[in-house]
Amino acid sequence: MLFMTASPSPLLHSVFDITTVTFISSLIILSVLSLCFIFHLRFKSKSLPYLQNFNSLWTVRFLLVLFIFLWSVVELLRLPFFRRRYLYQYIPSLAAYQQANLCKLSVALSLGFFEPAYLVTLLFLLNASIRKKTPNDAWAITFVFFTCVPLLLLHGLLVFYNPFDNQVPLLLRQTSVLLENDTVLCTYPFLNSLVFAAFGAAYCAWFLFSCWRVLSLVINKGLRLRIYGLASVVLVALPVQVVALVFTVLWNPEDDVYGAVSLVVFLTAFCCAVTGEGILVIKPISDALDAGGHSCRLTSRCQETPPPPPPPERKMEKRDSVVDLEGVLLRG
Template sequence: MPLTRIFSEAFGVLTICLVALLILLGLLCIGYTFYLRSHALGQGFNQLSYFSGPWIIRITFVLFTIWWGFGEILRLNFLRREGRVFNELDFKWQENVCRCYIVSNLGFAEPCLFLTLVFLLRAPLQNVDTGILSQKWNGKTAGCVLLFCLPFFVLQLFLILIGPELHKVERELPPYFTRVATPGMQNSDDIALCTYPFLNTILLGLFATVLTAYLLWLGRRVLKLVINKGLQKRVYTLIFSVSTFLPLRVILLGLSVFSKPEQFLFEALAFSSFIVQLCCAAICIVILVYCPVADCLALGNLTDLEARRRVVLVDHNDTASLFANRGHLEESVATSLERSSDASTKRGSISFRTFVRDETSAEAFVELSLFSPSRDGSPPASSSLVGWPMRSPARHAHGQGN
């Protein structure tokens, strides 16, 4: 059933809006990454260099995502309506735009996107000195991504270029195997509506199969090294997203060849494949770019953290002494009252809380002046525990320990 113009316009506008949000997310993550480099590490936090080491590759990952988003906008029929960008071009040039889209997105942006993801995921498995702490790691990784993507890019380009010639040799081959665009009529003007050649989709499916298998194996190795439950959830989410969304996108693109542009089935399948890839890219950006930078910045000033840690340890020791002394008192309070005359000559140190039996029934701290051997010559009034409040001696020594 032909798709009405309202549905076509809605798919186009929604695609542009979602791509704009994805680009905004990517730009925010890039700015967040630069903030980490300039603000945090610029103040001498060299301990964070391990977490910020792959910052160039993270930015490259975001740039590949933005590239893919722009390509998805170029394929829209929305831009080929009367009075819009590509409507002024003749059919041949519009068809060339569709060819460029196939080579750019299916042959370069998407493979580079997932190859970069693999290199970021396997970074913790590498040697520390030659891995992400190495100054050359980012350059080597970028070179490896482009090198591994090159054969796939060449194959996609080859299928696009030989498509017309292939039909001359194999006339029984269905047109949708190599068709990159199909003509559409609007106000008696020919427009080229982009399609997905089945051979190019099959090639993308082979890439997705190999990548998914390797990613599952790689994720299993990474999970063995992760001891934090939060990081385990991130790795599981990443692996599940890529291994599910990427094959699903290939299946949707493959099913789209059985219908034509400007039909509801084709537009629904194409838009669904776009949504699948968009969700996968957004999840990967959040897990691989935003979360590591946020965790790194959350560490804050390590010097202040260390100072605060020491203060907390001191307070903890004082509090532990308080509860230890109080617990010791509770165990011996019955016998202490019976032997109060003898206890004054023994050596030690006990502090506890009592209630003063006077008119106000006020609560006070009482120090039992029982000194350690190192304080033989110290007067009784000088004995007090570090961090404890100095209180005036109680007028009545009778009380009950809490």
């Protein structure tokens, strides 16, 4: 639903939009860099046997980066500044109802699929680090989609076929606002925010439990710092995002305060995405490549040199599952 309202402060809203575009651009660049790391390790592991074990989770890491990239694109489509400046150069100006449908689609895809998908993929990578056997790629994909598709269907039902049209005030279910200059502002419907809040609460509890299990096994100081950093960002940013989403209902979408709160919603999700790519994609692959380089400077030399004798059993017993844990955390 759309309703006419006065034009907001153009300067301040442009600042919010430009800030969001800047952060999204940096996230897209980071995602492309992460993909380069993933495929570089993928191709290099074919010629270096020492890297093959580190490459077992490359599909899951690829999914993580892909979901973050697609979430970034959807967030771009929400911005009137981006639609006017870039989208209308290739697509004729969209009618108001078409822009409204684009806002509905962005809510369903952003809150209902892409952001939950990259959060669940991040959680899957964390849980994989405490398994002695690396999970199958097909199981990872099934786990993510079976978790997120029902959430997507629920969000899509609320924005496209809302069964509470007559019972819920328009302010609590609107997905967009039409300004006097035919500009459409995308909003966060309150009902969809509540659904995402329920997901966020369940996710934080699961994530906290997984972090506790991982930290109970990690003995490497560097790995512990990485897990602490990942946990701190996710367990702070996600609740702040949920609170900001719910509090958007207190202001009209054309108010400057609403634009600031919406920016907080984006920045918290942005922090989770950047931290996930840095700690679970770029850093592990960098460590794997470095470990492979120290183990074997030249491929031919590795093939000619016989493997070292296995260590005594009593030394291996001291490390048992910790070896598996650190190996998985370093896999690319």
